[in-house]
Amino acid sequence: MSVRGLRLLCIPAAIAAVLTAGSGVATADDDGYLAQLKKIGVVWQPGGDSTLISLGHAICSNRAAGQTPDQLAADVHSGLNSSFSYADATAIVSAAESNYCP
Numbered sequence: 590m591s592v593r594g595l596r597l598l599c600i601p602a603a604i605a606a607v608l609t610a611g612s613g614v615a616t617a618d619d620d621g622y623l624a625q626l627k628k629i630g631v632v633w634q635p636g637g638d639s640t641l642i643s644l645g646h647a648i649c650s651n652r653a654a655g656q657t658p659d660q661l662a663a664d665v666h667s668g669l670n671s672s673f674s675y676a677d678a679t680a681i682v683s684a685a686e687s688n689y690c691p
Contacts, residue, residue, distance in 0.1 A: 622688040629684075631677045645685035652690055658682050 619642050626641065633641060648661050666678035
């Protein structure tokens with residue numbers, strides 16, 4: 590194959606790499622996460638947004654490490670000292686998965 594032929598093959602590959610580089614990574618949507626929680630009735634203390642956002646990211650990391658949604662909901666429920674119901678804990682896990690997990 591000639592050098593010109595190799596160049597012609599490389600150009601589409603380079604363009605495809607540029608076009609897909611940014612689209613393969615899920616972006617964190619803090620506002621969407623918090624809005625989803627509010628929509629389903631989860632209520633938290635004023636100023637608690639950052640705690641819930643951090644929790645959402647941790648849930649996604651633990652999910653990627655192999656924990657099941659049920660395990661995560663139980664951990665969230667026990668870790669929040671029952672300031673949230675178990676139903677709230679499952680909602681938090683679900684919202685985190687929807688908004689943060691790739």
